[in-house]
Amino acid sequence: xxxxVSRLLAILxxxxxxxxxxxxxxxxxxxxxxxxxxxxxxxxSYSLYLPSSYSADRRxxxxxxxxxxxxxRAIVEKYRAAAEQYGYIVAASNNxxxxxxxxxxxxxxxxxxxxxSRFAIDGQRIYLTGHSGGARVAMTVALSNxxxxxxxxxxxxxxxxxxxxxxxxxxxxxAGTDDFNYIEMRMLDRKLTSPHRLAxxxxxxxLPPDDVALEAIEWMELQAMKAGRRTRDxxxxxxxxxxxxxRAQAATxxxxxxxxxxxxADFKDLRDVKAEESRAQELGKQSDIKKERSRQRGFDDEExxxxxxxxxxxxxxxxxxxxxxxxxxxxDVLPKLSQKASAEEESPERxxxxxxxxxxxxxxxxxxxxxxxxxxxxxxxxxxx
Numbered sequence: 469x470x471x472x473v474s475r476l477l478a479i480l481x482x483x484x485x486x487x488x489x490x491x492x493x494x495x496x497x498x499x500x501x502x503x504x505x506x507x508x509x510x511x512x513s514y515s516l517y518l519p520s521s522y523s524a525d526r527r528x529x530x531x532x533x534x535x536x537x538x539x540x541r542a543i544v545e546k547y548r549a550a551a552e553q554y555g556y557i558v559a560a561s562n563n564x565x566x567x568x569x570x571x572x573x574x575x576x577x578x579x580x581x582x583x584x585s586r587f588a589i590d591g592q593r594i595y596l597t598g599h600s601g602g603a604r605v606a607m608t609v610a611l612s613n614x615x616x617x618x619x620x621x622x623x624x625x626x627x628x629x630x631x632x633x634x635x636x637x638x639x640x641x642x643a644g645t646d647d648f649n650y651i652e653m654r655m656l657d658r659k660l661t662s663p664h665r666l667a668x669x670x671x672x673x674x675l676p677p678d679d680v681a682l683e684a685i686e687w688m689e690l691q692a693m694k695a696g697r698r699t700r701d702x703x704x705x706x707x708x709x710x711x712x713x714x715r716a717q718a719a720t721x722x723x724x725x726x727x728x729x730x731x732x733a734d735f736k737d738l739r740d741v742k743a744e745e746s747r748a749q750e751l752g753k754q755s756d757i758k759k760e761r762s763r764q765r766g767f768d769d770e771e772x773x774x775x776x777x778x779x780x781x782x783x784x785x786x787x788x789x790x791x792x793x794x795x796x797x798x799x800d801v802l803p804k805l806s807q808k809a810s811a812e813e814e815s816p817e818r819x820x821x822x823x824x825x826x827x828x829x830x831x832x833x834x835x836x837x838x839x840x841x842x843x844x845x846x847x848x849x850x851x852x853x
Contacts, residue, residue, distance in 0.1 A: 495586070497522050498552070500544050503562065507585065512578035515540030517548050517558040518587075529593035529617070529698075530583060531685075533560030534572065534602035543597065546675045550685035556595075559583050566601040576609060592697045593617045595688060599675050600624045600649070610637050617697055620684045621656075623649045623673050631659035638663040638691040640684045644671035645819045648826035651771045658768075663691055665730060673826070690734050705738050716744070722760045725751045771820050775827050782828070785838045798844060806848035825850050 495501055498520030506512040522528065531551065533543035540560035551558045564575035583589065596606035596619045603624030610616040611626070618638040625641070626632065629652055639660065643653040645668060657666035665687055667680045676684070686708055692698040693705070712734070716727040728748035732741045751757055778801065784794040808821035829849050832842065 500541060500548065502541055504559075504582075506578040506582040508582065509574075509578045511563075512575055512582075513540075513562045514559045514579050514582075515544040515562060517544045517551055519552050519555050519557070521555065522557070522587075524588040527588050527590035527593075528555060528557050529595065529692075530557040530559065530587070530589050531595045531597055531620075532579065532583065532606075533558065533596070534564045534575075534598035534605040535560060536566040536599060536601035538562055538565040542675065543599065543602075546678070546681050547597070547685065549678060550682045553682070554685050554689060556685065557583075557587055557589070564602065564605055572605045572608075576605075591615070593692060595620070598622065598624065600673065611635065617695075618688045618691060620681075620688070621653075622675055623647050623653070625649070625652050625656045631655050633659055634662045635660070636662075638688065640664070640687050641666045642669065642676040642680055642684070643667075644669055644674060646672040646822045646826070648673055648823050648830050650819075650823050651768060651775060654768050655772060658765075663694075663733075665734070673830075687734065690738065694737055700738075705735070709735055709739060713744075722757055722764070725757055725761075767816065767820075771824065775824055778824065778828060782832075782836060782841065785836060785841055791838075795838075795840060798841065802844050802848040809850060822850060 495504065495516065495518060497518045499517075501516045501518075503513050504516045506514070519528070531547055533540065533547070535543050538561070540562040543560035544558050547556070547558050550556070559579065561572075561575040561579050563578075564572040594615060595617050596610055598604070598606035598620075599622040601624060603619075603621040604627045606619050607621060607625060608627045610619045614636045616637045618640065621639060621641045623643055639656070639662075641653045641656060641664070643650045643666070647653075650668075653666055657664060667676065667683065669677055669680055671677070675681070689698070689701075689704065690708065693700050709731075712727070712731045716724060716731055719727050725748055728744050728751070732745045732748060735741050735744075752761075778798070781794045781798055784790045787794075802825075805821045805825055808817050809825055811818045825845075825848065829845050832845060836842070
């Protein structure tokens, strides 16, 4: 990202931490307001949800969202119930969208100071979220400033799609089983060592289900307590611990180990988790679980390699000396993927084939004009499936 954008974000977020909220405007509570126009730039607007209990007497956490199609309301609707329960202001740009970065940069420039001028914001609890390309916008902002308290990244990761081992903010990622960015989110989860969590749900390239959106906010509440960004609430810790514990107890095999490990990491320093930690370690040593974990990791690696290989074949279509061979390979691979993707019964192989085909077809018109290749994707794509 250009240096001027980084400086701009730093200035805006600093202002968000120190600016006065005396000019807050009276907007309705407990309902979604579709079109709040930014005072400094009325061409920019955002969808908004203020909790029904909102008042300027105290500072509130804020979740600022970005949608790849400029549909701010879709983001706000997704987090409205969680925002009401946990007292978050939610605001999502109606202008930021996939395309030239300047469009999203203009939205960022307008929305951050406008939210701060209207509402009593807790500067220690500024969260970002986004879906697909919007998640990349959220990540871009967070990577440019260490004041962000956390990012909920739905079906999209870093702006350059490259995994990091550590970032300065907690990351809660989500992806569907048929999501073409599924493997990217899996690799993001594998690489990160700083606080993070990944929730996989049955579905495609969509915003997460309501229960997952709620859990994302609850996870951020735990992270805020651990980081000292909010007052510790032992009753809330106990309730969330019991909720997560019941799920772990009901699970078996690798799922049980994963849930126990996540519970241990999330509640450590908030309560005693030695029993769960020991149980996770005990189960993790079992040969069948070790084999299954290794198999799953290998399955992910194979998918990542397959996508990379197909992307390389697509690129080589522009090389006249190699095009014939590359096209021949694609003609061999794509029908096989299509056959697996069309299977009647659900399976990991069917989901993988669907993800790979969707990864190829997503945005392909902007990557290549090769008509024979486009015809292959048209024939073996996933229309109606």
